[in-house]
Amino acid sequence: MSIIVPVAVISGLGLFFGIGLAYASKVFEVKADERVEKIKELLPGANCGACGYTGCDGFAEAIVNEGVPSNKCPVSSKEILSAISDVMGLEEGDVSQMVARVICQGTWTNADMKYDYDGIHDCHAANQLAGGMSQCYYGCIGLGSCQHACPFGAIEMVNGLAHIIPEKCKGCGICVAECPKGIIKMVPVLTGYTVLCANHEKGGIAKKNCKVSCIGCMKCQKVCPNDAIMVKEFLAEIDFEKCVNCGKCAEVCPQSTIHDAMHERFPYEPRPKEAKA
Amino acid sequence: MKELFVILIGAMFIENFVLSKFLGICPFLGVSQKTSTALGMSGAVVFVMTLSSAATYLVNDLLLKPNDLEYLQTIAFILVIAALVQFVEIVLKKLVPPLYKALGIYLPLITTNCAVLGSALINVDPERNYSLLEAIFFGFSAGLGFTIALILFSGIRERLETSDIPESFKGMPIALIAASLVSVAFVGFAGLVIQ
Numbered sequence: 013m014s015i016i017v018p019v020a021v022i023s024g025l026g027l028f029f030g031i032g033l034a035y036a037s038k039v040f041e042v043k044a045d046e047r048v049e050k051i052k053e054l055l056p057g058a059n060c061g062a063c064g065y066t067g068c069d070g071f072a073e074a075i076v077n078e079g080v081p082s083n084k085c086p087v088s089s090k091e092i093l094s095a096i097s098d099v100m101g102l103e104e105g106d107v108s109q110m111v112a113r114v115i116c117q118g119t120w121t122n123a124d125m126k127y128d129y130d131g132i133h134d135c136h137a138a139n140q141l142a143g144g145m146s147q148c149y150y151g152c153i154g155l156g157s158c159q160h161a162c163p164f165g166a167i168e169m170v171n172g173l174a175h176i177i178p179e180k181c182k183g184c185g186i187c188v189a190e191c192p193k194g195i196i197k198m199v200p201v202l203t204g205y206t207v208l209c210a211n212h213e214k215g216g217i218a219k220k221n222c223k224v225s226c227i228g229c230m231k232c233q234k235v236c237p238n239d240a241i242m243v244k245e246f247l248a249e250i251d252f253e254k255c256v257n258c259g260k261c262a263e264v265c266p267q268s269t270i271h272d273a274m275h276e277r278f279p280y281e282p283r284p285k286e287a288k289a
Numbered sequence: 290m291k292e293l294f295v296i297l298i299g300a301m302f303i304e305n306f307v308l309s310k311f312l313g314i315c316p317f318l319g320v321s322q323k324t325s326t327a328l329g330m331s332g333a334v335v336f337v338m339t340l341s342s343a344a345t346y347l348v349n350d351l352l353l354k355p356n357d358l359e360y361l362q363t364i365a366f367i368l369v370i371a372a373l374v375q376f377v378e379i380v381l382k383k384l385v386p387p388l389y390k391a392l393g394i395y396l397p398l399i400t401t402n403c404a405v406l407g408s409a410l411i412n413v414d415p416e417r418n419y420s421l422l423e424a425i426f427f428g429f430s431a432g433l434g435f436t437i438a439l440i441l442f443s444g445i446r447e448r449l450e451t452s453d454i455p456e457s458f459k460g461m462p463i464a465l466i467a468a469s470l471v472s473v474a475f476v477g478f479a480g481l482v483i484q
Contacts, residue, residue, distance in 0.1 A: 018358050025352070025365060029372035036376055040383035132453050 048076050050099045056087045060163065062184035075100065086110050086183035086198070110183040110198040112166075112176050113273055114158075117208045118151030120172035123222035139192040146172075147221040150210040152195060158187035178274060204257040204272040205250060207232075212245045219267070226269045232261035293426050295483050300430035306404050307438035308475040313404030317439060318464060320395075327443035328436075333395035335432030338408050340377065341370045342428025345409035346421055359413075366409045367401065374400045404435055442471060 051072040059067035063084040065074050074080040075096065082088070082096040129138055129145040135157035138144045144153040154172030166180035167187060176187070176196070188196045195210045207226060211218045215227030228246030240254035241261055248270070250261070262270040306312045313334070320330045345366045353359055378396050381389040389396075399405055408431045411417070412424040419427060445467050454463050 017356055018361055021352060021356060021358055022361060022365060022368070025348070025368055029368065033372060033375055033379070036379050040379045042382050132451060134451055137451055 045076050047099055048072050051075055051082075051096055054088075054092050054095050054099070055085060056092075058087060060087060060184045060186070062086050062186065086185055110185075111178055111181045111201050112183060112185065112187055112196050113199050113203075113206060114152060114174045114176055114196050115206060115208050115210050116150075116152040116173065116193075116195045117224040117269070118146055118148050118154075118173060118222050119170065120154070122224050123148045123151055136192050144193070148211055148218075148225065149221075150193065150195065150212065151222060153193065157192070158190050158196060161186050161190040200252055202274070203252050203255070204274045205255060205259055205262055205270055206273045207241075207248045207250055207270050208273065209247065209267075209269045212247050214246055218246065224268050227267055229266060231264045231266065232270060235260045235264050292423060296423060296427050297430045297433075298481070298483055300427055301434040301437060302475070302478040303481055305434045305438055305475050305478070306407065306431050307435055308472040309479070310407065312407040313402055313435055316399070316402065316404075317442065318461070318468070321439055321443040321446055321464075324440060324443045324447065327439045329391065330395045330398075331432070331436035331439050333392045333399055334402070334404065334435050335429065336392065337370075337374055337377070337396070337399055337402075338405055338428040338432040338435075339425060340428075341366075341373055341405055341409055342412055343421070343425045344369050344373050346412055346419075346424040349413045350421075362410060362413060363406070366406055370405055370409065371400045404431070408432075438471070438475075442468060445471070 052069060055068040055072060057068050059069075061067065063071045063074075063086075065071040071080070071085060075082055082093050082100070085093070088096075124147045125145050126142065126147055127145050129141070131137055131141070133155050135144070135153040135155045138153050138155055143149045144151075146153060152173050154169065154174070156167075156169045156174065158174050159167040159169055163184065163186065164180055164182050166177050166182070168175050168177065174187075174191075174196070183198065183201070185198055188194075188198060190196075193210070199206065209218075209222075209224070209226040211222065211225045213221065213225075215229065218225040218227050226247050228243050228248070230243050230248075232248050233241045233243050237258065237260065238254045238256055240251045240256075242249050242251070248261075250270075257272070259272060262272065300306075304310055307314065307317045316330050316334070320326045348365060348369050349359075349362060353361060353365060358365075374396060378389070381392070381396075408428050411431075412419055412427055446464060449463055449467065458466070
């Protein structure tokens with residue numbers, strides 16, 4: 013008979029807690045917005061965190077409750093983004109996909125070394141020693157921290173320079189945060205011509221440090237028919253909203269800094285120098 | 290007050306749950322890669338341990354002891370803790386959304402955590418003979434001890450990330466070695482005598 017008491021006690025406890033929880037879930041019920049569920053289903057569900065929220069669930073809630081634009085999700089295709097806009101009852105708007113691009117051409121052959129580096133194989137570590145071993149303070153260190161960080165295997169290291177394979181890039185932006193030099197930029201997926209340099213030094217110094225650096229000569233700014241290029245602090249910058257990909261800037265660039273990074277294959281061919289007239 | 294202080298130092302250092310009693314190793318290794326996640330987990334553990342200490346002490350005192358059912362402590366406490374965590378989660382979601390967001394996914398993770406169950410079982414150890422207040426305080430202090438271990442270790446692991454480690458030791462092996470060294474360091478507290 014002694015078995016009855018423990019069985020009764022444990023099952024009584026279980027019953028009590030069961031009923032208590034069932035009751036509590038009714039009393040403290042939080043009404044979930046059904047749009048959140050719908051958006052959750054549309055999102056990729058990779059929980060990569062590139063949107064800045066805690067996974068896809070957090071992002072879905074932010075879209076519904078805080079009105080965050082859906083194109084903060086760089087992984088979703090355009091169809092998905094417009095489907096989300098439908099759920100929210102919004103205009104489709106200009107939801108554009110982004111890809112990452114390394115704005116540097118400082119390979120080991122283009123930019124000289126300051127010193128031999130023999131330490132930990134990590135850009136952050138090398139960056140602490142006089143800003144890396146490349147002569148160019150702004151350029152790619154080339155130890156592949158971004159390559160290790162990329163969850164999609166879209167980054168390859170070629171001759172000491174990170175290169176992002178456009179077909180594989182999902183635009184999650186993890187490499188952008190990883191790069192200690194900040195030379196990986198998110199650009200709209202259709203962006204062609206890009207200034208592949210981040211060097212703000214004056215022309216002479218920039219040219220000495222790297223063969224393909226922007227020297228701030230303003231030729232591209234003058235030739236651009238749409239005023240899409242501005243040279244700021246000895247570095248040309250293309251406004252992607254104004255750029256029409258005519259390619260005139262790349263033609264006049266004396267340093268071969270501007271390339272159509274979407275159509276040209278890496279490593280970019282330096283344009284043959286025209287004979288001086 | 291003196292007793293409480295002894296409990297505090299004892300639970301935090303001398304019998305640190307992770308490093309001396311080897312309870313809660315799973316979150317210790319699982320969520321110690323970043324200090325921020327370690328903090329979230331520790332917060333949830335402190336919270337749940339304090340609450341469950343009170344609940345299990347009462348269940349033991351009012352239900353199990355009068356019926357001579359002390360041998361059912363383990364199974365009864367699992368039930369109590371699981372139900373309690375679920376209940377707390379439901380209530381927090383409704384009444385204190387910011388806290389619910391901060392504890393987030395860590396709350397359900399520790400429903401069946403052995404550190405929480407361990408603190409409940411140690412609390413009702415007849416040799417300790419804790420009062421309800423002391424039991425709650427012991428749970429709180431053990432949670433703090435867990436926090437110390439987790440934050441110390443997450444700091445070490447963040448440093449390990451960029452260290453030059455032999456290929457075969459990368460990841461979990463070096464983490465286990467580091468954990469054992471931290472544990473050996475904490476053995477030193479065993480000689481601490483508080484009067």
